[in-house]
Amino acid sequence: MRTSSSSIPAAELIGRAEAAYLGLALGDALGATVEFMMPREIRGQFGVHKEIRGGGWLRLKPGSVTDDTTMSLALGEAILVDGGRVEPLSCAHAFDAWMRAKPVDIGNTVRRNLVAFRRSGDPVAPPSEHDAGNGAAMRVLPVALATLGQDEHDVRVAVRAQSHVTHNNPDSDAATEFLALAVQEGLRGGKLRGVYRRGIQPFIERHPVFTHRSRRRENPSGWVIETIQAVLQSLLATDSFENCLIDVVNRGGDADTTGAIAGMLAGAIYGRDALPVRWVKALDPKMREACATQARRLVSLSLAP
Numbered sequence: 001m002r003t004s005s006s007s008i009p010a011a012e013l014i015g016r017a018e019a020a021y022l023g024l025a026l027g028d029a030l031g032a033t034v035e036f037m038m039p040r041e042i043r044g045q046f047g048v049h050k051e052i053r054g055g056g057w058l059r060l061k062p063g064s065v066t067d068d069t070t071m072s073l074a075l076g077e078a079i080l081v082d083g084g085r086v087e088p089l090s091c092a093h094a095f096d097a098w099m100r101a102k103p104v105d106i107g108n109t110v111r112r113n114l115v116a117f118r119r120s121g122d123p124v125a126p127p128s129e130h131d132a133g134n135g136a137a138m139r140v141l142p143v144a145l146a147t148l149g150q151d152e153h154d155v156r157v158a159v160r161a162q163s164h165v166t167h168n169n170p171d172s173d174a175a176t177e178f179l180a181l182a183v184q185e186g187l188r189g190g191k192l193r194g195v196y197r198r199g200i201q202p203f204i205e206r207h208p209v210f211t212h213r214s215r216r217r218e219n220p221s222g223w224v225i226e227t228i229q230a231v232l233q234s235l236l237a238t239d240s241f242e243n244c245l246i247d248v249v250n251r252g253g254d255a256d257t258t259g260a261i262a263g264m265l266a267g268a269i270y271g272r273d274a275l276p277v278r279w280v281k282a283l284d285p286k287m288r289e290a291c292a293t294q295a296r297r298l299v300s301l302s303l304a305p
């Protein structure tokens with residue numbers, strides 16, 4: 001994947017960045033209602049779940065988001081304070097402050113390695129073959145925005161700098177680096193076909209374990225491999241932002257996170273006008289503003305000479 005400079009106007013690029021960030025929050029808010037449900041339970045309760053209505057096991061208010069969005073915002077703020085750089089220690093402090101503020105949900109791997117950071121002061125988690133959850137992937141968007149225009153190697157280094165604070169694992173790395181680069185393809189004007197050819201296809205060739213060419217991934221767990229399989233299947237089986245998100249969250253399982261990841265990719269690919277107006281209206285206005293503002297600030301920083 002190349003990350004050469006944009007071939008689209010800056011205003012369009014910023015619109016796509018906002019769409020990616022709002023997409024993340026929309027997928028999170030939509031999916032949270034059905035997180036940890038089986039597809040058959042979702043069908044029984046909602047038919048097709050396609051409205052932002054809150055509830056779920058977290059008993060959310062309609063339009064509220066979860067850790068996927070709030071950790072991303074915490075990370076993005078740390079990157080902005082550091083002038084666009086992704087510094088492990090700043091990321092670790094930002095995540096720790098986020099955890100102290102008692103978020104509505106938090107992954108086990110995130111909690112364990114942040115508690116370890118408090119004790120050791122070392123912002124890099126020890127390598128672990130077990131830490132292949134989707135926690136680093138779900139929050140990678142601000143890195144993708146901040147490193148737009150950098151070469152692929154530097155993007156990957158920046159992605160790992162944030163990932164390894166909590167998830168130091170090769171499958172997590174592969175997925176998280178892929179997501180950042182694929183989002184950037186979309187931001188630069190890539191259509192689904194182009195993102196597939198330049199992003200998804202080479203990724204699957206290098207890491208066949210993530211392949212979407214398997215049976216329909218229902219009830220995806222928080223294991224990053226199942227998460228990415230479900231997201232890619234939904235992205236490639238649909239041709240709009242709305243249908244992609246509806247398809248992925250109705251698989252149940254870790255639905256807020258598959259929704260969030262599908263939302264950032266589909267937002268970057270389909271752009272601001274593709275976001276359903278009723279969903280954007282339903283989103284908590286403070287979150288909506290925080291996501292759009294941070295998207296603009298991060299992209300502006302990465303476009304600055």
Ligand code: MN
Nearest residue numbers: 066067068256
């Ligand atoms: Mn969540």
Ligand code: MN
Nearest residue numbers: 254255256257
């Ligand atoms: Mn989740």
